[in-house]
Amino acid sequence: MKIAYLGPQASFTQLAATQIFPNDELVPQSSILDCFNAVKNNGVEKAVVPLENSIEGTVSMTLDYLYDFEVFIETELIMPIAHHLMIHPNNGDFEKIISHPQALAQTFHFRYNNFKDIPSQDFSSTAAAAKLVSENPNEKWAAVANRYSAKLYGLKIIYENIQDFEQNHTKFIVISKNKSALKLPLPKTSEKTSLIITLPEDHAGGLHQVLSVFAWRK
Ligand SMILES: O=C(O)C(=O)C[C@]1(C(=O)O)C=C[C@@H](O)C=C1
Known part of the structure; x- marks a missing residue:
């Protein structure tokens, strides 16, 4: 299927x-x-x-x-959902943070407290942002995405678990x-x-x- x-x-x-x-x-x-x-x-x-x-x-x-x-x-x-901040391994810093708007919103306070002056840009998904960072080593971009994205697209995680709330x-x-x-293996009370x-x-x-x-x- x-x-x-x-x-x-x-x-x-x-x-x-x-x-x-x-x-x-x-x-x-x-x-x-x-x-x-x-x-x-x-x-x-x-x-x-x-x-x-x-x-x-x-x-x-x-x-x-x-x-x-x-x-x-x-x-x-x-x-x-756990978010991490990742950059291209060739770069040491970044000048823009890109990700899905939901991921940017879920990490708003982290970004405000640590990188207030660094602009952010919406992207179609967290993984699309990570892929773009990996394909553009000359751009100083960071992505907010998951650990699997960092691994698959060869990025370096510089801050872990940056979501504003643990839950x-x-x-x-x-x-x-x-x-x-x-039918998923859920208890009857979970049906909705x-x-x-x-x-x-x-x-x-x-x-x-x-x-x-x-x-x-x-
Ligand atoms: O960008 C992704 O990786 C998605 O799957 C989308 C999405 C969303 O739309 O909420 C999924 C989970 C997280 O909340 C952040 C982004």
């Missing part, structure tokens, strides 16, 4: 996809939108994308596309056109249903109205 994921190789999403689908063909995509399109156009059967982080909250692109595309969530996986977790979801849930609800009109208290339907029934 073919499974799309937000790549390139060594992204956090690939690590999540490998845990869920250890024996399937994982197909890297350059963006979350490409993952949704790959499912829509039948290029792959399923895709793994990030949904939310315990420090930074929702990955808004994923939420938007869940609404835009006719796909279902088959299962979810919550994975601990940093990201939830990944598996999307497909199937309505059936994917996700709903997208739209109201006929926007009005004050709309969300309260929807949630109260569930609250009253406990």
Whole structure:
């Protein structure tokens, strides 16, 4: 079976996809939108994308596309996230920090406290940033990425575990056109249903109205 994921190789999403689908063909995509399109156009059967982080909250692109595309969530996986700052081994210092916006946000205080004047730039994934640093030894860039990226792309880790909170977790979801849930070895109490609800009109208290339907029934 073919499974799309937000790549390139060594992204956090690939690590999540490998845990869920250890024996399937994982197909890297350059963006979350490409993952949704790959499912829509039948290029792959399923895709793994990030949904939310315990420090930074929702990955808004994923939420938007869940609404835009006719796909279902088959299962979810919550994975601990540790970030490291890495540079090309030929370089001793750096003048710019590049990474995925979620990773930059999850390391904001570390960067503010230690490298306040060094600009940062958003990139499509942590692994894409690490790959770019490795391919451009003449540029004084550092990437925020995981240990596997440092190893795969031959970078030197100069600061370890730079996430602002030790308890940093990201939830990944598996999307497909199937309505059936994917059975992971989870206890029954972990089973979950996700709903997208739209109201006929926007009005004050709309969300309260929807949630109260569930609250009253406990
Ligand atoms: O950039 C990556 O490596 C990703 O897989 C994306 C992503 C995200 O979008 O939240 C996944 C986990 C971390 O929270 C940081 C980045």
